Each structure stands twice: as C-alpha cells, then as structure tokens.
Amino acid sequence: MGSRxxxxxxxxxxxxELLDLPNIDISLFEENLDLIKEFTKKVEVVGGNIVTANxxxxxIHQIEKIFPDSKVKFSNxxxxxxxxxxxxxxxxxxxxxxxxxxxxxxxxxxxAENGSIWVSDNEIPVRxxxxxxxxxxxxxxxKDIVPxxxxxxxxxxxxxxxxxxFIAGPSKTADIEQSLVIGAHGALxxxxxxxx
Amino acid sequence: xxxxxFIPCYINQLYPQVGIATIELLEKLNVDVGYPSGQxxxxxxxxxSGFEYESNGACSNFVENFKDFDYIVTPSGSCAYHVKKHxxxxxxxEEVIKxxxxxxxxxxxxxxxxxxxxxxxxxxxxxxxxxSCHGLRGLRLGSCSEVVGKQYSYIEELLQEVKGxxxxxxxxxxxxxxxxxxxxxxxxxxxxxxxxxxxxxxxDSGVEVITATDTSCLMHLEGLINRxxxxxxxxxxxxxxxxxL
Amino acid sequence: MSHxxxxxxxxxxxxxxxxxxxxxxxxxxxxxxxxxxVKGWEELRNLGHGIKAHMLSxxxxxxxxxxxxxxxxxxxxxxxxxxxxxxxxxxxxxxENNAKKIVKSKSMLTEECHLNPFLEANDIEVIDTDLxxxxxxxxxxxPSHIVLPAIHKNRHxxxxxxxxxxxxxxxxxxxxxxxxxxxxxxxEKFISADAAITGVNFAIAETGGFVVCTNEGNAxxxxxxxxxxxxxxxxxxxxxxxEHLGVFLRLxxxxxxxxxxxxxxxxxxxxxxxTKMHIIIVDNGRSEQLSRPDFRxxxxxxxxxxxxxxxxxxxxxxxxxxxxxxxxxIGSILSPGKDLKKYSTLPFAxxxxxxxxxxxxxxxxxxxxxYKWRQIITKETPQPFIKKQSMKAMGKIFANPSQFEIVGxxxxxxxxxxxxxxxxxxxxxxxxxxxxxxxxxxxxxxWFKERENEKKS
Numbered sequence: 001m002g003s004r005x006x007x008x009x010x011x012x013x014x015x016x017e018l019l020d021l022p023n024i025d026i027s028l029f030e031e032n033l034d035l036i037k038e039f040t041k042k043v044e045v046v047g048g049n050i051v052t053a054n055x056x057x058x059x060i061h062q063i064e065k066i067f068p069d070s071k072v073k074f075s076n077x078x079x080x081x082x083x084x085x086x087x088x089x090x091x092x093x094x095x096x097x098x099x100x101x102x103x104x105x106x107x108x109x110x111x112a113e114n115g116s117i118w119v120s121d122n123e124i125p126v127r128x129x130x131x132x133x134x135x136x137x138x139x140x141x142x143k144d145i146v147p148x149x150x151x152x153x154x155x156x157x158x159x160x161x162x163x164x165x166f167i168a169g170p171s172k173t174a175d176i177e178q179s180l181v182i183g184a185h186g187a188l189x190x191x192x193x194x195x196x
Numbered sequence: 197x198x199x200x201x202f203i204p205c206y207i208n209q210l211y212p213q214v215g216i217a218t219i220e221l222l223e224k225l226n227v228d229v230g231y232p233s234g235q236x237x238x239x240x241x242x243x244x245s246g247f248e249y250e251s252n253g254a255c256s257n258f259v260e261n262f263k264d265f266d267y268i269v270t271p272s273g274s275c276a277y278h279v280k281k282h283x284x285x286x287x288x289x290e291e292v293i294k295x296x297x298x299x300x301x302x303x304x305x306x307x308x309x310x311x312x313x314x315x316x317x318x319x320x321x322x323x324x325x326x327x328s329c330h331g332l333r334g335l336r337l338g339s340c341s342e343v344v345g346k347q348y349s350y351i352e353e354l355l356q357e358v359k360g361x362x363x364x365x366x367x368x369x370x371x372x373x374x375x376x377x378x379x380x381x382x383x384x385x386x387x388x389x390x391x392x393x394x395x396x397x398x399x400d401s402g403v404e405v406i407t408a409t410d411t412s413c414l415m416h417l418e419g420l421i422n423r424x425x426x427x428x429x430x431x432x433x434x435x436x437x438x439x440x441l
Numbered sequence: 442m443s444h445x446x447x448x449x450x451x452x453x454x455x456x457x458x459x460x461x462x463x464x465x466x467x468x469x470x471x472x473x474x475x476x477x478x479v480k481g482w483e484e485l486r487n488l489g490h491g492i493k494a495h496m497l498s499x500x501x502x503x504x505x506x507x508x509x510x511x512x513x514x515x516x517x518x519x520x521x522x523x524x525x526x527x528x529x530x531x532x533x534x535x536x537e538n539n540a541k542k543i544v545k546s547k548s549m550l551t552e553e554c555h556l557n558p559f560l561e562a563n564d565i566e567v568i569d570t571d572l573x574x575x576x577x578x579x580x581x582x583x584p585s586h587i588v589l590p591a592i593h594k595n596r597h598x599x600x601x602x603x604x605x606x607x608x609x610x611x612x613x614x615x616x617x618x619x620x621x622x623x624x625x626x627x628x629e630k631f632i633s634a635d636a637a638i639t640g641v642n643f644a645i646a647e648t649g650g651f652v653v654c655t656n657e658g659n660a661x662x663x664x665x666x667x668x669x670x671x672x673x674x675x676x677x678x679x680x681x682x683x684e685h686l687g688v689f690l691r692l693x694x695x696x697x698x699x700x701x702x703x704x705x706x707x708x709x710x711x712x713x714x715x716t717k718m719h720i721i722i723v724d725n726g727r728s729e730q731l732s733r734p735d736f737r738x739x740x741x742x743x744x745x746x747x748x749x750x751x752x753x754x755x756x757x758x759x760x761x762x763x764x765x766x767x768x769x770x771i772g773s774i775l776s777p778g779k780d781l782k783k784y785s786t787l788p789f790a791x792x793x794x795x796x797x798x799x800x801x802x803x804x805x806x807x808x809x810x811x812y813k814w815r816q817i818i819t820k821e822t823p824q825p826f827i828k829k830q831s832m833k834a835m836g837k838i839f840a841n842p843s844q845f846e847i848v849g850x851x852x853x854x855x856x857x858x859x860x861x862x863x864x865x866x867x868x869x870x871x872x873x874x875x876x877x878x879x880x881x882x883x884x885x886x887x888w889f890k891e892r893e894n895e896k897k898s
Contacts, residue, residue: 256840383448
C-alpha cells in the first residue's frame with residue numbers, strides 16, 4: 001500500500017475546484033487531406049520507404065529483391081509461410097530473435113498526418129519482434145489510412161489490445177551533436193507496402 | 197479626445213529626444229496631448245526584480261497622474277504592458293481599471309485608435325526592426341514566430357509607409373536582445389552575449405539603423421555598439437516616424 | 442552556485458556557446474516548420490491545456506480509477522510519497538525478482554529521485570539506454586536537457602568517451618559509427634537484462650494503460666525482453682481518456698523536435714505472458730505544487746523541452762548552469778517549489794521575454810510564473826542588503842515626483858562629467874562590456890517646461 005492514502009488525501013485537499021473537461025471538436029483540424037499523398041509524404045519525413053503492391057505474392061517477390069541478403073525471416077501475411085525461416089511456436093524466449101533480419105507484418109491502421117502505423121498484440125506474435133528485427137516491413141491497405149490521430153483513436157476504441165504501438169519510420173537518434181542517425185536500438189529500416 | 201503622454205523614467209532622463217519626437221509626432225497628427233508633470237515611472241524596475249511591493253507608490257502615482265485622460269500613450273511597449281498586466285497589486289478602483297484599459301503603446305495607438313498609417317515621414321535608410329518582447333508577446337503588437345496565425349506587425353506597417361525606408365530581414369525575427377531590466381546586470385554575461393548576437397544578426401543583414409518600440413532594448417544594444425565601435429545606429433521608432441530627411 | 446555564476450563560466454568558451462545556441466535554435470526552427478503546417482495548432486494547445494487543467498482538478502479520482510483498471514490488467518501498482526520511497530520500492534521489487542542487471546529508458550522522474558546511485562549502492566547494475574543518457578552516464582554527468590540529454594557534448598568528446606568505455610576505434614567523431622557501436626553495446630545489455638525500467642509519458646485513467654514515447658526504441662527493447670518491467674510516473678502523468686492521446690501525441694513530438702510523432706508510441710496495458718509489470722506512482726512534491734494556485738499549471742508539463750530550445754538564456758547558458766534535474770524555463774518554475782532557497786536564482790535567469798509560454802504545447806504561463814516566483818523569493822529568502830535598500834529607495838523616489846527630478850539631475854550630471862573609468866568601474870556590471878548613454882543636459886521634463894514657458898511669453 002505504501003503511501004497511497006496519504007498521497008490521495010493530500011491531492012484531494014490541494015486540488016482546485018472541478019474544471020470542465022473540454023470536448024475535442026475534430027472539425028477544427030480538418031483540411032480535406034488527400035490521405036495517400038499526405039501519408040506518403042509523412043512516411044518520407046519520418047525516414048521510411050513506401051512501395052505500392054497488388055498482392056501478397058507481389059510483396060514477397062519485391063521484398064526478396066530489396067533484401068536479397070536476409071537470412072532469418074518471418075512474415076505473418078496470409079499464404080507466405082514458405083517465406084519464413086523460423087517457427088515462433090518453438091521459440092523459447094524472445095531473446096532468440098536477436099538475429100532476425102526481416103519481419104513482415106500486416107497492419108490495419110495508419111495515420112496520414114504523421115506517417116505512423118499501428119501494430120498490436122493482435123498482429124505481433126511476440127512483442128519484441130518489430131523492435132529487435134533489423135529490417136521491418138509493414139503491409140497496409142490504402143483504405144485503412146485515417147487523416148489524424150483523433151480518428152485513429154476512434155478506431156482503436158473498438159480494437160482492444162494488451163500492447164500496441166504506433167511506428168513512424170525506422171529507429172533513429174540525434175543525440176550526438178544533433179546529427180540524425182537512422183538505426184538506433186530498433187529496426188534499421190522501415191519499408192511500407194501500400195495496397196491500393 | 198484627451199490623450200495623456202507618459203514618458204518612461206529613463207527616456208525622460210537619458211533619451212529626451214525620444215520623448216520630444218513622440219510629442220511632436222502626436223501633435224502633428226492633431227492629437228490633444230497633455231503631459232502631466234507629476235509622472236515618474238510605471239514601477240516596472242522594482243516589480244521585475246521581485247520587489248513588486250515597493251512599487252505600490254509608483255503605481256498609485258501613475259494612476260493619479262493619468263486618471264483623467266481618455267487615452268494614455270507611451271513610447272514604450274514594456275511600460276504599457278506593465279500597467280496593463282501588473283497593476284493588479286493596487287486596489288482595483290474605477291480609476292485604476294480605466295487607466296489599465298486605456299494605456300497604449302505609441303504605434304498601436306496611431307494605427308488602431310487614430311487609424312492612420314501614412315505619417316508623411318521620410319527616412320532613407322536600411323532599417324532593422326527589433327521587436328521588443330513585452331510589446332510583442334505581451335501586448336501582441338505583432339505576430340510572434342512561436343504562434344500559428346496571421347502574420348502582422350504594427351511597427352512594420354507604419355515603417356512601410358515611410359519614404360525611403362528599406363526593411364531588412366533578420367534570421368531570427370523576434371529573439372530577445374537580452375536587456376531584461378536588472379537582468380542586464382545580474383546576468384551580465386548572458387545579457388551581453390544575447391545583445392552581441394542580436395547586433396550581429398542586424399549587421400549580417402546590412403542594417404544601418406536598428407529601431408524598436410522600446411528605448412530600453414536600444415540602450416542595451418547601443419551600449420554594445422558604441423563599446424565595440426560597430427557601424428550601426430539605434431533610433432526609437434518615434435524618431436523615425438517624426439523624421440523628414 | 443547561482444545561475445549567473447555558472448552561466449558566466451559557460452560563457453568563457455564563446456565558440457561552444459555559439460554552437461550550443463545554434464544547435465538548439467535549429468531544433469526550435471524545426472518545431473516552427475512543423476507546427477505552422479498543422480491546421481488548428483492553437484486550438485490543439487488550448488485542448489492540451491484544458492484537458493490537463495481538468496485532470497488536475499479531479500486528480501485523486503483519476504488516480505483511483507487508473508489504479509483500479511491497471512490492477513484489472515494484471516499490473517501491480519505502488520505509491521511513493523517521495524524519492525526515498527520510490528527508490529526503496531524499486532530495489533525491493535528488483536530484489537524480490539533477483540534482478541541484478543537493469544536497463545533503463547529515459548525517465549526524468551528517476552533522475553529527479555536519484556535512482557541510479559541508489560541502485561548502484563545496492564549492487565545493482567543500471568544502464569541508461571537512451572543514447573544521450575548513456576553518454577552522460579559514461580561521462581558521470583547529468584542530462585543538460587530533458588529531450589537531448591547530451592546536447593552539451595560535441596562529437597569529439599563522445600568519440601573519446603566511447604574509446605575509453607566501449608573500446609571503440611578513433612573515428613573523428615563520426616556519429617554514424619558511434620551510434621552503431623552504441624547499438625551493439627546496448628543490445629548486449631538488453632539481451633542480458635533482468636529487469637527494465639521505463640518512464641511514462643501518459644497514463645490513461647479509463648484503461649489503466651500507459652504510453653511511452655521514444656525515437657530509438659530503447660524502452661521497447663528493454664520492456665519486451667526483460668522478465669520484469671517497472672514503469673515510474675509522477676501523479677500528473679494521468680489523462681482521463683484514451684482519446685486524449687490524440688491531442689497529446691499530436692503536440693508532443695512536434696514541440697520537442699519538429700517530428701510529426703516519435704518513432705515509437707508504445708501503448709502498454711497488460712504484461713506479456715509469464716512476466717511482471719509494475720507501476721510506481723510518485724508524488725515527491727507534486728501535491729504540494731498542486732496547492733499553489735499561481736503555480737499548479739506547471740504540472741501540465743508534458744516534458745517536450747520546447748521551452749528550453751526557445752529560451753535565449755538556456756541556449757546561451759547550457760543546461761548545467763541551472764543545477765537542477767529539469768533545467769530551463771519549466772525547471773525554473775518547478776524547482777523553487779521544491780527548495781526555494783537552493784533554486785532562488787533560477788526565476789531571475791530570464792528576461793521575461795515570454796517565448797517559453799508561447800511555444801509551450803499545453804500553454805503553461807511560464808514567464809508569468811517566473812515573475813510570481815520572484816515576488817515570493819525576495820520576501821522569503823535572504824536578499825543582499827544593497828539590493829533591498831536600493832529597491833526601497835527607488836520605490837520612494839518613483840512615488841515622489843520632486844525627488845525623482847532631483848535624482849534624475851544628479852544622474853545625468855554624473856554621466857556627463859565623471860570620467861569613463863569611474864562610470865565603468867567594477868561595481869557597475871553594465872559597464873563591463875557596454876557603454877552607458879551620455880547624460881543629456883536637459884531632461885524631457887525640463888524641455889517640456891521650457892517649451893510651455895516659451896509658448897506663454
């Protein structure tokens with residue numbers, strides 16, 4: 001229990017009178033974005049690559065061209081099992097994923113204003129996957145792009161998950177003299193396949 | 197319309213020419229200007245130093261001198277802001293509220309109350325505008341680079357009508373000059389460094405004359421310019437708007 | 442030491458000051474470019490302000506709601522009244538789990554509580570995994586900025602530091618190489634960690650979940666590998682609903698670095714199978730700050746660092762000159778609430794230019810609070826005799842027009858007639874680098890009276 005009640009009591013006696021919670025009026029922000037165009041632009045801003053594709057076979061085909069040297073691979077796309085070189089069912093601990101070169105995940109939600117893509121426990125069989133992998137590939141349908149974060153949370157209110165993450169580009173840092181370096185602790189690259 | 201002229205203490209004592217330009221300019225525009233002789237200071241030097249309670253007398257004296265005017269005009273954004281924002285330390289009588297509501301910085305008054313833009317001035321120089329902070333972010337005499345919205349600047353609107361003026365762009369449009377009242381002495385190193393950087397920005401842009409709505413910023417910049425013998429002049433905006441060169 | 446003393450030491454190396462100033466101005470510039478393209482940005486700031494103000498006015502209930510939901514999610518919730526209790530709770534959890542090696546992602550709260558030295562004293566290895574924080578940890582310093590912890594270090598210093606501690610090759614400060622080496626070094630730490638500690642950017646009362654934002658992915662690498670995840674949060678990190686994240690995630694990264702969103706915005710709700718998740722809710726002076734009507738809005742802060750990047754004083758004095766966990770404008774209104782005497786010079790490290798209040802994504806009236814702290818400090822902490830007396834004298838002079846006239850005359854005469862060496866002598870800090878104006882013969886007052894007399898005659 002610790003100091004729970006003492007802290008709560010102190011806050012209760014020190015807080016101001018109740019103030020109204022403002023409503024979020026989304027119309028203040030709307031500007032009729034061309035969603036695909038805006039999303040593409042922002043993906044580039046955050047350091048990701050964007051590629052269009054027709055089918056999952058097409059995607060796998062293109063991936064093999066883009067990443068010819070990758071050895072350890074995993075995909076959760078439908079009908080791409082032959083692509084996988086590891087079996088997550090036999091994985092003992094997430095640490096064994098350390099040498100994963102390539103991960104392909106399908107996502108159901110992306111945000112135009114910032115180029116981010118949502119993946120959650122529903123898509124990620126092991127949480128650390130999209131972070132520990134060297135090269136991350138996310139697959140997305142154009143119809144799943146929403147304009148702003150507000151609409152994204154609207155959609156998420158119906159998609160319960162125990163863990164989820166918005167990913168915008170590859171991991172990066174500018175901690176050394178403000179010079180941007182792509183590839184800090186997470187993925188070194190992010191490629192997005194956009195299905196129209 | 198009866199207008200009371202407030203001349204800030206340091207202008208009164210050290211830069212009387214700014215006061216003279218202000219009153220001449222207002223009279224040229226047919227304003228009925230009164231200059232109450234009992235005025236001293238708005239109280240800001242004590243208040244910004246944390247001694248607000250020592251400034252009560254100055255505040256009351258200000259209100260006493262200006263309570264009968266329709267407008268109070270001053271060639272200082274900083275003093276006008278202080279009266280508006282910080283005169284909550286004395287009892288809010290009708291007179292105090294009236295004074296606080298009706299105090300205006302000079303450019304603001306000319307542009308928005310008199311609604312005059314072209315003052316018939318001419319001043320053939322390359323001008324750099326220093327946007328003094330209290331006028332800018334306190335009184336919103338112009339748009340601030342941090343805030344998203346319409347771009348405007350009262351001082352520049354007036355300068356654009358002055359014949360011969362060439363407005364020079366700065367790389368940092370509204371960074372503080374480092375004066376800051378007693379900050380200038382208590383944080384001497386930073387204050388001087390800020391001033392030097394500000395001056396360099398003007399020099400890099402080819403400015404010949406730096407102007408501002410506040411003489412306090414200009415006094416700080418001028419002190420550095422003179423010490424370092426740099427090819428720049430400073431003039432208060434009233435002096436430029438009152439010129440015919 | 443006072444801020445002004447530390448700042449003047451920092452200013453002895455003018456090149457470094459210029460570099461520091463430009464690096465941070467560049468970040469402010471990126472922020473401008475980013476936010477000026479957001480339709481409704483100012484309304485978004487209003488919302489951020491309004492949601493936080495509401496949250497504070499109902500904080501106890503939201504904390505209870507958060508705790509209840511977090512417990513339902515299988516998370517253990519702990520409460521700490523102060524830094525000591527926070528540190529002890531963490532060590533207890535770590536000992537219970539036999540955890541000896543810890544990876545930690547950025548958390549200003551654990552910095553505030555001085556967690557690292559406490560863990561080390563308990564024979565627990567703690568590795569800061571944010572690159573900037575790792576740099577300052579290796580240098581045995583503290584962060585000088587809340588978003589860019591090592592902004593005071595140049596690439597060559599990092600190069601030398603890594604050679605010494607990580608055994609890297611000399612690389613003339615190549616950031617790409619140095620970051621790559623840090624990645625290898627820290628991967629090992631992630632893989633072998635027994636527990637991960639993270640901060641919390643937002644905790645959602647409605648769901649019991651919390652969000653952690655990073656660009657590097659270090660919080661996730663730690664939390665998803667280690668068998669124990671401890672998340673530390675100040676009480677003010679609560680937001681009522683998940684939909685409010687839509688507001689704050691739009692504001693945060695744009696204000697911090699100009700990015701539209703951080704690379705990773707991770708939403709934690711339940712621990713993964715077979716692992717444990719703990720949340721530590723910390724007061725440490727926050728409820729005290731809540732009691733101060735003039736200063737409680739400082740608790741709105743979402744730690745974006747925009748006020749530091751914009752502050753012309755911060756940029757030219759460096760974060761360490763503030764000698765506080767949180768430097769810059771926001772630190773200067775938070776710190777006096779903790780120790781008025783120790784931090785009494787911080788509210789004076791400002792020209793009150795107001796830029797901090799205008800960049801703040803949650804509209805904290807920072808510069809007004811600086812002004813208000815000044816009024817309290819001069820009353821409640823010992824002030825130099827001369828300062829106090831001169832303020833008193835000034836107050837009297839300005840209240841009395843005839844005295845003002847006489848003093849003005851003397852001052853103008855002195856400026857005209859005293860030799861420069863006297864005017865600019867040591868007690869006059871103004872004159873060290875600046876000339877004083879020449880005292881004119883006539884004040885405006887005298888000119889005006891003369892003109893009136895001429896008119897009459």
